[in-house]
Amino acid sequence: MTAHTVEYIRYLIPEQQSAEFLAAYTRAAAQLAAAPQCVDYELARCEEDFEHFVLRITWTSTEDHIEGFRESDLFTDFVAEIGPFVGSIQEMRHYKPTTVRGTGASVPTLFSWAGGAEAFTRLTEVFYDKVLKDDVLAPVFEGLAAEHASHVAAWFGEVFGGPAAYSETQGGHGHMVAKHLGKSITEVQRRRWVNLLQDAADEAGLPTDAEFRSAFVAYAEWGTRLAVHFSGPDAAPPAEQPVPKWTWGAAPPYQP
Structure with a gap:
C-alpha cells in the first residue's frame, strides 16, 4: 500500500x-x-x-x-x-511522513489509563480462567501453556501503549498472528472470546468509562477478526510486522 x-x-x-x-x-x-x-x-x-x-x-x-x-x-x-x-x-x-512520529504525554495511553501491567495481568488471569471453563472456547485452548496468560498480558500492554515487552521476548505481530494458523476459529467462538474478555475486564476492575471501553472493544473486534481470517484453511503465514499500537478513538479520553 x-x-x-x-x-x-x-x-x-x-x-x-x-x-x-x-x-x-x-x-x-x-x-x-x-x-x-x-x-x-x-x-x-x-x-x-x-x-x-x-x-x-x-x-x-x-x-x-x-x-x-x-x-x-x-x-x-x-x-x-x-x-x-x-x-x-x-x-x-x-x-511524505517519516518514521519520526509519536504522541506526547498530555493524553494518557490506554495502558496507563487501564492501570498498567498489573491491570492487564489481572485481566488475562480472569479471562483464561473463564475460557478454560467455557464449552465453546475450551476446545480451542486445550493444552494451554502455563505462561500463555502472561504472554497475552504483555501483548495487550504493548498494543495499548505500554512497554515493548512482547516484542522483546516473543516477536512482533506476525508472531502472534501465526499462532492462529490452522485453528479454524468459528464466528461463534470469536464472539464468545470478545464477550468473555469484556466480562473479564469488568471483574478485573478495568476502567468502565465509555471512551476506554469503546477503544478496548474496538481492538478486540479488530484482533479477533484477524485471528479468524488467519485461522482459515487458505491463510498464508503473515510477514513479520511490528505490534500494532492502539489508542483512543474519536471520543476524547475520559475527563473525571
Missing part, C-alpha cells in the same frame, strides 16, 4: 480579507470531503500573525491528488471557490 502524502498550502491573507477567505474555504471544504482521494484536511490560522494560514490536506497518494482529484469536477468546483486567493499562496508542496 502506498503511504499517504500530505500537502501543505501556505497563504498570506490580508486581515481585511480573512472573513471572505474563511467563508470561501468553508464552501470549498465540501469538495474535499466528497473526494475519495482525500483522507482528511484542516485549515489553521497563525496565532502570532493572523494574516498567515496553512491548509493541510492528507491525500491517499500524490498521484491520486494530481491525476485523480485535479482531473475531477470536484477540483473545478473547489477552484471556483478559492480561486480569488490563489495569488496569495506562498507555498504548495507535497510531503
Whole structure:
C-alpha cells in the first residue's frame, strides 16, 4: 500500500480579507470531503500573525491528488471557490511522513489509563480462567501453556501503549498472528472470546468509562477478526510486522 502524502498550502491573507477567505474555504471544504482521494484536511490560522494560514490536506497518494482529484469536477468546483486567493499562496508542496512520529504525554495511553501491567495481568488471569471453563472456547485452548496468560498480558500492554515487552521476548505481530494458523476459529467462538474478555475486564476492575471501553472493544473486534481470517484453511503465514499500537478513538479520553 502506498503511504499517504500530505500537502501543505501556505497563504498570506490580508486581515481585511480573512472573513471572505474563511467563508470561501468553508464552501470549498465540501469538495474535499466528497473526494475519495482525500483522507482528511484542516485549515489553521497563525496565532502570532493572523494574516498567515496553512491548509493541510492528507491525500491517499500524490498521484491520486494530481491525476485523480485535479482531473475531477470536484477540483473545478473547489477552484471556483478559492480561486480569488490563489495569488496569495506562498507555498504548495507535497510531503511524505517519516518514521519520526509519536504522541506526547498530555493524553494518557490506554495502558496507563487501564492501570498498567498489573491491570492487564489481572485481566488475562480472569479471562483464561473463564475460557478454560467455557464449552465453546475450551476446545480451542486445550493444552494451554502455563505462561500463555502472561504472554497475552504483555501483548495487550504493548498494543495499548505500554512497554515493548512482547516484542522483546516473543516477536512482533506476525508472531502472534501465526499462532492462529490452522485453528479454524468459528464466528461463534470469536464472539464468545470478545464477550468473555469484556466480562473479564469488568471483574478485573478495568476502567468502565465509555471512551476506554469503546477503544478496548474496538481492538478486540479488530484482533479477533484477524485471528479468524488467519485461522482459515487458505491463510498464508503473515510477514513479520511490528505490534500494532492502539489508542483512543474519536471520543476524547475520559475527563473525571
